[in-house]
Amino acid sequence: MKTLPFLILLALLLASCRTMPVIKAPAPSTEQINSACPAPFLKEPSRFVHTIETQMAGQTRGAVIGVTVADPTTRFISCAILTAEGIVLFEAEASPALKVLRALPPFDSVDFAENMIEDIKLIFLAPAGKMLAKGALADGTAICRYREQNGNWIDVLARIPESIEINKYSAAGCLQRRIKLNRTEENIYQRIELTAKEMFDYALTMTLLEVEPIDSEWTKREAEGGGK
Amino acid sequence: MNKKYFMIITLISVFLLPYSALADNFEQLRKDAAGIKTVQAVFVQKKQMKILSKPLISEGRFFYVAPNSFRWEYLKPLKSVIIFHKGETRRYLMSGGKMVEDKSGGVQAMSIVLGEVVNWMSGKFDANPSFKASLKEGANTLITLVPVGQNMAGMMEKIEIAVAKNTMAIRSVKIMESENAATLIDFSQVEINKAINDSLFRDVK
Numbered sequence: 085m086k087t088l089p090f091l092i093l094l095a096l097l098l099a100s101c102r103t104m105p106v107i108k109a110p111a112p113s114t115e116q117i118n119s120a121c122p123a124p125f126l127k128e129p130s131r132f133v134h135t136i137e138t139q140m141a142g143q144t145r146g147a148v149i150g151v152t153v154a155d156p157t158t159r160f161i162s163c164a165i166l167t168a169e170g171i172v173l174f175e176a177e178a179s180p181a182l183k184v185l186r187a188l189p190p191f192d193s194v195d196f197a198e199n200m201i202e203d204i205k206l207i208f209l210a211p212a213g214k215m216l217a218k219g220a221l222a223d224g225t226a227i228c229r230y231r232e233q234n235g236n237w238i239d240v241l242a243r244i245p246e247s248i249e250i251n252k253y254s255a256a257g258c259l260q261r262r263i264k265l266n267r268t269e270e271n272i273y274q275r276i277e278l279t280a281k282e283m284f285d286y287a288l289t290m291t292l293l294e295v296e297p298i299d300s301e302w303t304k305r306e307a308e309g310g311g312k
Numbered sequence: 313m314n315k316k317y318f319m320i321i322t323l324i325s326v327f328l329l330p331y332s333a334l335a336d337n338f339e340q341l342r343k344d345a346a347g348i349k350t351v352q353a354v355f356v357q358k359k360q361m362k363i364l365s366k367p368l369i370s371e372g373r374f375f376y377v378a379p380n381s382f383r384w385e386y387l388k389p390l391k392s393v394i395i396f397h398k399g400e401t402r403r404y405l406m407s408g409g410k411m412v413e414d415k416s417g418g419v420q421a422m423s424i425v426l427g428e429v430v431n432w433m434s435g436k437f438d439a440n441p442s443f444k445a446s447l448k449e450g451a452n453t454l455i456t457l458v459p460v461g462q463n464m465a466g467m468m469e470k471i472e473i474a475v476a477k478n479t480m481a482i483r484s485v486k487i488m489e490s491e492n493a494a495t496l497i498d499f500s501q502v503e504i505n506k507a508i509n510d511s512l513f514r515d516v517k
Contacts, residue, residue, distance in 0.1 A: 133368060135390050137407055144407035146414060149390055151363050162363050168392040168405070169384075170359040170370065170495045293389050296365065 101258035102281070104237060104251075107219040107227055121218060121228035122242035124250075124265050124272045125210040129155040129298045132208075132273060134290040136165075148173065150290065154208040155303035161204050162306060165191060176201065179307035206252055207263055207276060211238045236260075248272065271295055351376040353482075353502040357386075362492040381513045397513035404516045411516045443471075452476060452483055 132152045138145045153162040162177040174191040176184045178201045187197065205212075213232035220226055221241070230238040235255030242248055250263040264277040276290040352375045358367035372386040382396040391406035403414040443457040457471040469490065474483040482502060487495040 131363075131365065133364075137405075144405065144412050147390055147392070147405040147407060149368070151361070151368070153363060164361060164363050166359065166368070168370065168386045168390040170357055170368075172361065172489065172493060175361075175363070298365065 101256075103257045103259070104229075104239065104253050105221050105227070107217050107229060108222060120226070121215070122226060122240045122248050123210065124240075124248045124267065126154055126156040126208050129153070129157070129160075129300045129303050130208075131294075131296050131298050132292065133294040134273075134276070134292055137289045137291075139287045139289070140284060145286075149293070152204055152208065153298065153303065153306075154204060155300060155307075156209055157300060158303055158307050159205070159209055159212070160303045160307040161201055161209075162303075163200065163204055174200070177306065179309075203261065203278060203280075206238070206250055206261055207278070208273075211240070213238065242267075347505075349378050349505050350508045351502070351504055352506065352508060353499045355500070356498050358496045358498075360494045360496070367496075375508050375512050377508050377510075377513070381510075383512050393516050395513055395516070402516075413516075 130153070132150075132154075134150045134152070135147060136150045137147045147168070149166045149168065151164040151166070154160070158179070160177070160179045163175070164172055165174040166172050171188075172186055173188045174184075174197075175186040176182060176197050182197060182201055184194075184197050190196075211230035211232065213230045213236075215228055216231050217229040218227070224244065226242045228240050230240070232238060237253040237255075237257065239251040239253070240248070241251070246266055246268045248265040248267050250261075250265075251259060252261040253259055259281050261281070262277075262279040264279075265272050266275055269275065271292060273290075273295065274292045276288075278288040278290070280286050280288075352373070354373045355371070357370040357372070359370070360367050368389075370386050370390070371388050372384070374385070375381075375383040380396065380399070383393065385393045391411070393404045393411065395402045395404075404411040405414055406412075444460050446456050446458075448454045448456070452474040453476075455473040455475065457473070459468060459470070469488045471488070472486040474485075476483055482499050484499065485497045487497075489495065
């Protein structure tokens, strides 16, 4: 009888794990894959300012301002979270080593910092892992599948008619993040919807306030610590 | 004390400080503060950070009615309102096109720090050990507040308040958070003792 609660918990965990979809078409050569995969990711170093709304259980839990700098070449990331009042709640950079510059509660855990950097990479940078499959889902959605070095999976999908989806799965194939972008917007990062599958699921809606290209020399200096 | 909200309260507090901070002693401060019944102004806030190439600009407005009603409101880019009225603190955020109340625990903590602000409003600066104030005369009068104690450790280094010498109208507030981060607030359309509708402290609209 002692194993019953464990089995129930295991069943619940398995039931709550949304797994990777089956790709129908056979994978062509890597060159063919590269030429046709959805690629919403940054092509040049850029700085973004977004408003970010957080929702849990369908209710808004807060709204903040997010500043993100991302360089697709060096994969340097710098980010900050501010309140409407201008209070810096969190500031960090990854070059690639994570460096937390400021973290006030409830943003002061190491897990939060690591997850945030990983989410930013997922949104703005092309997957660093190897592309293993390309094809279409049963509904005709084009998809490319990547395997990250840590074993996680990333699917990039071009849904018809207008959205791009970036889905991250654990090594075991459970959905962890779903990013939705709208490719008909002037800037594909105009509106970003992120759904996180954690012990307590949450969702972020990011709305673009400002965007500008930045000098790659700046990110290089920052990555080397020269800007300190 | 909730550090997250301390700067909000500081923003509100320092705006009202100069009208009485120039007095010679705390007894005079209390007398001067008694003459302030209402204050309202609009403001432009410029947030400077190393990660930003140019300041992040926010705009808003502010209302105060003695003895303890506040409304500190950002109109853009992220609409939000903090209201302190009859001992109750509420914060609202724009979500899905409407204002929704922020129910996080930090809002309740604001009630405590706003209690401190009420002390300041009453000229009871000697009751609040959080800042050490100094004053420098020039084209504008510059008041510098340096936090003391651990309440704001890591939050800010100092606050500079510029006040017009003749009119006593506040010009700007600069909050130095660190070597690389500062918040500058420029006030305009400052009006003292002009009637303010009580509904501003009841309705968020």
